[in-house]
Amino acid sequence: xxxxxxxxxxxxxxxxAIVSLNCTYSNSAFQxxxxxxxxxxxxxxxxxxxxxxxNKEDGRFTAQVDKSSKYISLFIRDSQPSxxxxxxxxxxxxxxxxxxxxxxxxxxLVSP
Amino acid sequence: NAGVxxxxxxxxxxxxxxxxxxxxxxxxxxxxxxxxxDPGMGLRLIYYSASEGTTxxxxxxNGYNVSRLNKREFSLRLESAAPSQTSVYFxxxxxxxxxxxxxxxxxxxLVL
Numbered sequence: 321x322x323x324x325x326x327x328x329x330x331x332x333x334x335x336x337a338i339v340s341l342n343c344t345y346s347n348s349a350f351q352x353x354x355x356x357x358x359x360x361x362x363x364x365x366x367x368x369x370x371x372x373x374x375n376k377e378d379g380r381f382t383a384q385v386d387k388s389s390k391y392i393s394l395f396i397r398d399s400q401p402s403x404x405x406x407x408x409x410x411x412x413x414x415x416x417x418x419x420x421x422x423x424x425x426x427x428x429l430v431s432p
Numbered sequence: 433n434a435g436v437x438x439x440x441x442x443x444x445x446x447x448x449x450x451x452x453x454x455x456x457x458x459x460x461x462x463x464x465x466x467x468x469x470d471p472g473m474g475l476r477l478i479y480y481s482a483s484e485g486t487t488x489x490x491x492x493x494n495g496y497n498v499s500r501l502n503k504r505e506f507s508l509r510l511e512s513a514a515p516s517q518t519s520v521y522f523x524x525x526x527x528x529x530x531x532x533x534x535x536x537x538x539x540x541x542l543v544l
């Protein structure tokens with residue numbers, strides 16, 4: 321069983337829709353949670369970073385962590401065609417050098 | 433700032449050939465990483481360098497070697513390329529005081 325599970329998609333939505341992207345994990349020691357966005361043939365770029373449980377909002381993006389359920393989510397409001405990309409969740413146990421464990425990514429397609 | 437740069441962008445090798453992938457960062461980051469990304473496997477850590485002068489194996493180090501040339505540069509060497517090493521390789525860096533990694537644009541490697 322993988323430490324981090326993520327549905328590969330693709331997830332297809334119309335422009336303006338609210339998108340929900342999710343990851344589940346098995347290691348309760350994870351404390352730091354990140355979402356990366358990766359456009360085709362590009363490197364991953366950091367989108368959101370949260371520590372422990374709770375919500376964090378940045379513009380149209382909201383990251384949510386539920387440690388009791390070992391479940392994290394990324395919500396995108398008013399989705400745009402430019403949001404079409406692969407979204408990778410990543411998480412780590414502690415501070416300093418700790419291995420960052422990635423999900424396999426969910427491909428999102430937002431149609432005009 | 434260019435961030436994290438990688439060369440070459442694309443390379444074709446024959447089985448048994450050797451090559452070095454170059455990575456440099458201009459963000460004065462302490463830690464640097466090499467990942468490979470394969471379909472359905474996500475990002476897997478090959479080697480990392482927690483600080484200048486140190487290197488350690490990650491999840492999939494077999495067939496690779498690394499050199500942390502100085503604080504800016506971290507190279508990945510394939511001594512005898514195999515078709516199983518066909519992948520997209522990403523370099524990343526991290527500032528010691530932060531938890532997030534910043535990725536380069538990647539090198540696409542095809543081993544025939």
